[in-house]
Amino acid sequence: MQNFVVKYEKIFGVEVVNIEFELGDLKFEWNSEKAELNFKKHKVKFKTAARVFLDENNLDDYDELHSDDENRFKIIGKVDKVLVVIYTERRERIRIISARYATKKEECEYYEQFY
Numbered sequence: 342m343q344n345f346v347v348k349y350e351k352i353f354g355v356e357v358v359n360i361e362f363e364l365g366d367l368k369f370e371w372n373s374e375k376a377e378l379n380f381k382k383h384k385v386k387f388k389t390a391a392r393v394f395l396d397e398n399n400l401d402d403y404d405e406l407h408s409d410d411e412n413r414f415k416i417i418g419k420v421d422k423v424l425v426v427i428y429t430e431r432r433e434r435i436r437i438i439s440a441r442y443a444t445k446k447e448e449c450e451y452y453e454q455f456y
Contacts, residue, residue: 347373361434364391371437383441390426390440393418400451413438423448 346361358373369391376387393399399418404427407413416426423443429436443451 392420
């Protein structure tokens with residue numbers, strides 16, 4: 342069952358709306374405003390993006406270039422099409438930061454593992 346929980350927090354005095362979502366045994370969260378902006382820009386919903394973690398063939402790597410303030414990871418997986426999700430881990434949850442369709446290079450990287 343897929344359940345959403347809406348949580349309101351103040352971070353540095355700014356009210357933030359976070360969404361919590363469970364997919365099987367995996368627990369996710371994301372900022373609702375960030376998710377909306379991401380959809381407008383990349384046409385990928387975070388709820389859909391969460392499904393890349395269920396892809397047994399996903400490629401999951403540490404994102405050293407973008408890990409200054411927190412450890413970030415880049416996962417490439419297939420959900421109808423190949424997606425790229427940037428995330429971090431917070432409070433035993435996977436916090437989705439961004440999601441988009443894979444570039445041709447990233448698609449090739451994903452499909453290369455089968456040959």
